[in-house]
Amino acid sequence: MATAIATPPRIAHRIVAAGADLDTPCLVVDAPTLRRNVSEMAAFASSVGVALRPHIKTHKTPQIARLQLAAGAVGITCAKVGEAEVMVERAGVTDVLLAYPTVGEAKVRRLLALMARARVTVALDSREAGELLGHAIAAADRTLDVLVEVNTGHDRAGARAGDEAIALGLDLARTRGLRVVGVMTHEGQANAAPPETIEATALEAGRALVATAEALRQRGIDVQTVSVGSTPAATFTPTVPGVTEMRPGTYVFNDTSAFRYGRLGPDDCALRVLATVVSRPAPDRAVIDAGSKTLALDKSLGHPGHGYVVGHPDAEIVRVSEEHGVVLLPPGEEGFRVGDQVEVIPNHVCPVVNLQDQLVIVQDGQPIDTWDVAARGKVR
Amino acid sequence: MATAIATPPRIAHRIVAAGADLDTPCLVVDAPTLRRNVSEMAAFASSVGVALRPHIKTHKTPQIARLQLAAGAVGITCAKVGEAEVMVERAGVTDVLLAYPTVGEAKVRRLLALMARARVTVALDSREAGELLGHAIAAADRTLDVLVEVNTGHDRAGARAGDEAIALGLDLARTRGLRVVGVMTHEGQANAAPPETIEATALEAGRALVATAEALRQRGIDVQTVSVGSTPAATFTPTVPGVTEMRPGTYVFNDTSAFRYGRLGPDDCALRVLATVVSRPAPDRAVIDAGSKTLALDKSLGHPGHGYVVGHPDAEIVRVSEEHGVVLLPPGEEGFRVGDQVEVIPNHVCPVVNLQDQLVIVQDGQPIDTWDVAARGKVR
Numbered sequence: 001m002a003t004a005i006a007t008p009p010r011i012a013h014r015i016v017a018a019g020a021d022l023d024t025p026c027l028v029v030d031a032p033t034l035r036r037n038v039s040e041m042a043a044f045a046s047s048v049g050v051a052l053r054p055h056i057k058t059h060k061t062p063q064i065a066r067l068q069l070a071a072g073a074v075g076i077t078c079a080k081v082g083e084a085e086v087m088v089e090r091a092g093v094t095d096v097l098l099a100y101p102t103v104g105e106a107k108v109r110r111l112l113a114l115m116a117r118a119r120v121t122v123a124l125d126s127r128e129a130g131e132l133l134g135h136a137i138a139a140a141d142r143t144l145d146v147l148v149e150v151n152t153g154h155d156r157a158g159a160r161a162g163d164e165a166i167a168l169g170l171d172l173a174r175t176r177g178l179r180v181v182g183v184m185t186h187e188g189q190a191n192a193a194p195p196e197t198i199e200a201t202a203l204e205a206g207r208a209l210v211a212t213a214e215a216l217r218q219r220g221i222d223v224q225t226v227s228v229g230s231t232p233a234a235t236f237t238p239t240v241p242g243v244t245e246m247r248p249g250t251y252v253f254n255d256t257s258a259f260r261y262g263r264l265g266p267d268d269c270a271l272r273v274l275a276t277v278v279s280r281p282a283p284d285r286a287v288i289d290a291g292s293k294t295l296a297l298d299k300s301l302g303h304p305g306h307g308y309v310v311g312h313p314d315a316e317i318v319r320v321s322e323e324h325g326v327v328l329l330p331p332g333e334e335g336f337r338v339g340d341q342v343e344v345i346p347n348h349v350c351p352v353v354n355l356q357d358q359l360v361i362v363q364d365g366q367p368i369d370t371w372d373v374a375a376r377g378k379v380r
Numbered sequence: 381m382a383t384a385i386a387t388p389p390r391i392a393h394r395i396v397a398a399g400a401d402l403d404t405p406c407l408v409v410d411a412p413t414l415r416r417n418v419s420e421m422a423a424f425a426s427s428v429g430v431a432l433r434p435h436i437k438t439h440k441t442p443q444i445a446r447l448q449l450a451a452g453a454v455g456i457t458c459a460k461v462g463e464a465e466v467m468v469e470r471a472g473v474t475d476v477l478l479a480y481p482t483v484g485e486a487k488v489r490r491l492l493a494l495m496a497r498a499r500v501t502v503a504l505d506s507r508e509a510g511e512l513l514g515h516a517i518a519a520a521d522r523t524l525d526v527l528v529e530v531n532t533g534h535d536r537a538g539a540r541a542g543d544e545a546i547a548l549g550l551d552l553a554r555t556r557g558l559r560v561v562g563v564m565t566h567e568g569q570a571n572a573a574p575p576e577t578i579e580a581t582a583l584e585a586g587r588a589l590v591a592t593a594e595a596l597r598q599r600g601i602d603v604q605t606v607s608v609g610s611t612p613a614a615t616f617t618p619t620v621p622g623v624t625e626m627r628p629g630t631y632v633f634n635d636t637s638a639f640r641y642g643r644l645g646p647d648d649c650a651l652r653v654l655a656t657v658v659s660r661p662a663p664d665r666a667v668i669d670a671g672s673k674t675l676a677l678d679k680s681l682g683h684p685g686h687g688y689v690v691g692h693p694d695a696e697i698v699r700v701s702e703e704h705g706v707v708l709l710p711p712g713e714e715g716f717r718v719g720d721q722v723e724v725i726p727n728h729v730c731p732v733v734n735l736q737d738q739l740v741i742v743q744d745g746q747p748i749d750t751w752d753v754a755a756r757g758k759v760r
Binding site (some may be wrong): 025026 | 483568
């Protein structure tokens with residue numbers, strides 16, 4: 001984490017017109033920017049010849065999953081069964097990867113119900129989870145497609161690329177109820193790498209995954225899917241020959257984390273928190289009605305403080321408590337009278353979306369629709 | 381923040397019996413501990429002769445508000461109008477303090493509707509908010525009771541204790557539509573103070589507030605309410621002569637933040653996150669299915685890491701991503717096989733509750749009820 005934080009980008013346009021009469025804090029999404037982000041990632045996936053299976057954890061919203069499918073996504077990625085249930089039910093999704101070990105009796109019952117309605121693949125990273133799951137699946141006379149989750153350097157979950165992952169893959173393939181159809185990694189280490197080494201880090205992760213896939217094939221496993229995931233690394237890892245699928249999530253909205261790479265700026269961020277100045281307790285201090293209950297607490301490697309105030313690159317959200325965002329203002333900064341509304345680009349958009357029930361969709365500065373964040377809070 | 385983190389408390393009992401068959405991650409609340417916490421704070425308030433007006437941001441749950449009222453609370457504190465709406469509607473609350481400036485047309489409309497159903501008082505810390513609000517209230521031919529929010533050292537919101545707060549109080553009292561009935565502070569600076577100075581910090585805040593109240597009385601304002609708030613400072617600030625009301629919140633559940641004071645330990649923590657071990661990627665590393673989407677990201681001055689694993693004082697949740705909690709295990713630690721369930725006491729319980737739709741109430745180790753977190757996500 002040795003990277004200096006970049007200068008705040010200065011070019012930024014607000015997406016909500018003054019006087020739009022929206023109660024705050026709320027999440028506003030610029031429809032044209034969203035559509036552009038969706039189509040550009042689909043075009044990229046197509047251009048490098050990999051399947052796009054976006055992670056819906058960023059938006060949790062059926063309408064946006066439908067946009068992604070319409071743009072060519074082959075299916076979606078979820079972490080939890082509850083997210084998949086919502087997406088199958090409300091977005092008409094028919095192909096889901098659960099990129100998370102499904103452990104526990106209640107979850108397996110729901111997984112079996114889901115398998116009756118959609119093609120479901122589950123990522124696994126342990127024999128223990130494989131046995132628990134495979135036993136229940138086999139008892140129901142079914143077979144479940146699984147990907148071996150491979151740790152290519154993120155050191156969170158996953159069996160280490162190479163011997164460890166190969167041994168796990170062979171064991172899972174021998175487990176009744178399971179059929180190993182591929183490998184996956186979340187190359188999260190690339191997200192934390194300095195901008196100048198992200199490409200090399202991502203490519204290294206991709207190559208390690210492909211090598212593991214190849215070794216499994218040589219041992220008789222029919223590895224069809226070689227899946228990588230991460231928005232920051234999205235333009236790199238999928239270019240490794242042998243990768244078949246990518247699972248970016250954040251790209252639909254983007255957030256301040258993207259600023260550090262210099263490729264994306266505020267105008268690529270489709271989602272903003274609309275907030276109201278509720279207090280001016282000192283000349284250099286404003287309080288907005290978006291605190292950690294709205295902005296979450298995630299830090300950004302791309303921007304200081306707790307979010308980027310659109311149009312105010314020198315204002316910094318220095319402190320948040322649950323309902324208060326404390327903004328430090330440079331001398332003479334305007335636009336922060338009590339009652340004024342500001343737009344804030346979150347540091348990490350996924351948890352911010354998880355805190356709200358709805359997204360307000362805007363176009364040309366005006367609200368045009370409201371979409372339910374239907375998979376919000378689906379932690380199970 | 382110069383305080384060393386205390387040794388993890390070693391005495392702790394789980395509240396959920398093995399085999400209770402709960403899907404995870406979920407929030408479990410031990411009913412006897414909850415009731416004890418509720419009644420002990422009510423007894424304390426009574427013993428020092430101040431009114432108890434608990435902040436419901438901690439639980440957001442009508443059943444718990446009812447327990448508080450039944451134990452003698454005079455009403456409740458909320459931050460947002462939406463929380464108050466839920467509590468009036470679903471908990472039969474008839475007296476609400478909105479300890480947050482209500483700014484914006486939509487909110488004022490809802491506030492007026494609320495005033496028809498309950499006694500409502502609003503805290504204000506600026507002339508600007510007072511004028512916007514008072515104008516709308518007067519136009520509806522109503523009068524709104526307000527408290528002057530006083531900054532006694534937390535430097536978040538509030539007019540500075542003394543001249544600044546006095547001048548604001550007088551201006552608000554002259555504002556059509558408003559009636560100043562008291563003063564309030566959130567002595568959050570005490571929560572951040574080292575344990576050895578929390579008492580002095582809290583008492584100083586209380587005295588500054590009482591002095592401001594007295595000065596306003598001398599200038600003709602009928603100050604009835606002198607209100608303080610904060611659970612860590614709850615046993616100190618309300619003892620200052622002249623304080624009439626206290627607004628603690630966290631005490632219903634408690635969390636690891638309380639450990640630093642040495643008065644409360646894990647067995648005083650009524651709420652736990654029940655989580656499942658989903659991966660054991662290395663001998664010293666377990667992954668549980670509670671990440672930042674469940675545990676939130678708040679740090680604790682009372683415990684290292686992202687929460688306290690009950691019964692495992694030497695295991696540390698060193699890293700969380702949205703759905704993964706990475707637990708570093710000491711050599712030989714048992715209870716972390718894939719499929720095992722663990723209980724985690726959160727660092728800051730309020731945002732954790734805000735991430736879930738329900739609380740599972742347990743007694744003698746077994747689930748006995750499920751309560752809706754009905755005011756979850758009410759940020760407006």
